[in-house]
Amino acid sequence: MKREDIAPPYSAVTQHEIFPKPQHDEIARFNFLANFNRFMATALGPANKRAYDSRVLPKFIQEMGRKPENRFEIRHAMNDDPWHQFWSALKRNSMEMRQQNGRALVLRQIERLKDAASSYNDPNSANSSHLELDENITIPRYQSAVDIHCMPGSYHGEEVEGDISAGANYDCGIFATTAGGIGALSDGGGQALVEWIRKERPGWAPRRILDVGVTVGHNIVPLALAFPETEIIAIDVAAPVLRYGHARARALGADNIRFVQANAEDLSRWDDGYFDWVQTTMFLHETSGSALPRIINEGYRVLANGGLMFHLEQPAYTDAMPLYEQFIRDWDAFNNNEPFWSSMHSLDLNKVMTEAGFAPENLFEAHVKAVVDREIFPATADEGETEDHGRAAAWHAFGAWK
Numbered sequence: 406m407k408r409e410d411i412a413p414p415y416s417a418v419t420q421h422e423i424f425p426k427p428q429h430d431e432i433a434r435f436n437f438l439a440n441f442n443r444f445m446a447t448a449l450g451p452a453n454k455r456a457y458d459s460r461v462l463p464k465f466i467q468e469m470g471r472k473p474e475n476r477f478e479i480r481h482a483m484n485d486d487p488w489h490q491f492w493s494a495l496k497r498n499s500m501e502m503r504q505q506n507g508r509a510l511v512l513r514q515i516e517r518l519k520d521a522a523s524s525y526n527d528p529n530s531a532n533s534s535h536l537e538l539d540e541n542i543t544i545p546r547y548q549s550a551v552d553i554h555c556m557p558g559s560y561h562g563e564e565v566e567g568d569i570s571a572g573a574n575y576d577c578g579i580f581a582t583t584a585g586g587i588g589a590l591s592d593g594g595g596q597a598l599v600e601w602i603r604k605e606r607p608g609w610a611p612r613r614i615l616d617v618g619v620t621v622g623h624n625i626v627p628l629a630l631a632f633p634e635t636e637i638i639a640i641d642v643a644a645p646v647l648r649y650g651h652a653r654a655r656a657l658g659a660d661n662i663r664f665v666q667a668n669a670e671d672l673s674r675w676d677d678g679y680f681d682w683v684q685t686t687m688f689l690h691e692t693s694g695s696a697l698p699r700i701i702n703e704g705y706r707v708l709a710n711g712g713l714m715f716h717l718e719q720p721a722y723t724d725a726m727p728l729y730e731q732f733i734r735d736w737d738a739f740n741n742n743e744p745f746w747s748s749m750h751s752l753d754l755n756k757v758m759t760e761a762g763f764a765p766e767n768l769f770e771a772h773v774k775a776v777v778d779r780e781i782f783p784a785t786a787d788e789g790e791t792e793d794h795g796r797a798a799a800w801h802a803f804g805a806w807k
């Protein structure tokens with residue numbers, strides 16, 4: 406096994422003030438899961454391709470007289486293969502174990518965590534950041550119909566009044582899911598955004614940024630710290646992640662983010678042109694075919710002329726991407742409760758952007774890769790990414806200037 410195949414230890418995670426405190430066995434489980442995920446990606450995963458090439462594809466050709474025409478045909482054929490069934494069952498179980506470990510850890514200290522978060526979320530505080538909840542919000546069906554990536558209760562489920570457990574669970578377990586690939590604060594995407602904009606528009610300081618689908622703020626906090634004078638509004642439909650996210654941001658010294666409970670499909674509380682930058686990070690694939698265009702349309706409306714809309718997403722399935730790779734990347738859609746994942750990859754996102762109003766010549770794609778946390782990774786750790794389903798490596802980064 407190569408050194409970079411070993412995940413960093415859970416002790417590398419930054420335990421900020423409202424981070425749930427893990428005990429010995431919980432740490433051991435996360436260490437196991439991080440390395441199990443690495444092992445599945447680097448050692449076991451490639452055998453899926455061998456099973457495909459040596460057994461599944463020849464059988465398909467023999468039966469059908471042709472090669473598979475799309476990723477769905479490959480999935481149906483692979484679902485009968487014993488190795489793929491074995492690998493798939495392990496991977497699903499790893500997702501479930503990650504959620505169970507995180508939830509057990511959080512729920513046993515829920516009162517302490519709630520108190521810690523409340524001290525930062527006090528509405529009477531003189532601080533310029535705020536938490537604004539809306540108890541009348543309707544959670545969209547695409548969020549409530551399934552437990553997204555096996556999180557019991559999705560992002561919005563509440564166990565107790567004023568709950569923060571969904572946020573705390575998300576925060577403490579993501580390191581294991583990504584095997585540390587996005588850093589000690591799981592903010593490699595946000596750091597990459599800061600690097601990207603500094604190169605793209607040196608000296609630009611946006612007045613206002615809207616972050617859509619913020620969850621606990623992993624990727625907006627680096628922007629808030631990089632642009633302390635910028636007013637940032639971060640929205641989400643789910644109260645537990647907002648309560649946790651606001652407290653987490655403040656515990657990390659970011660005081661310029663308003664965490665607002667709102668549905669991105671309706672941004673009518675903000676005027677046309679209010680923001681200089683509308684950002685989504687790993688968000689669009691968790692919406693729906695009808696919601697996504699509405700969200701882009703609203704984002705366009707609230708964006709000022711000359712402003713930036715930018716999306717960091719899972720890698721797109723281009724025509725150049727082999728069908729086998731499309732199939733393996735689709736695993737999450739069918740086995741990890743990510744119902745929109747596969748269909749989003751079939752959408753022409755450039756068309757959605759131009760239909761919202763962006764000029765075709767103002768659309769762009771960028772190369773954005775997670776900033777590797779050198780504190781926890783040896784210098785070569787960002788090389789040799791293989792089958793990681795795009796979680797921690799290069800993203801589909803695209804957007805437009807208005």
Ligand SMILES: C[S@@+](CC[C@H](N)C(=O)[O-])C[C@H]1O[C@@H](n2cnc3c(N)ncnc32)[C@H](O)[C@@H]1O
Nearest residue numbers: 560618619620623624641642643668669686687
């Ligand atoms: C995968 S997470 C996004 C991760 C986050 N942007 C980050 O950088 O870590 C998706 C989030 O979008 C939120 N969400 C889903 N649909 C939404 C909508 N229509 N409006 C606002 N938030 C939504 C969910 O509650 C969830 O917290």
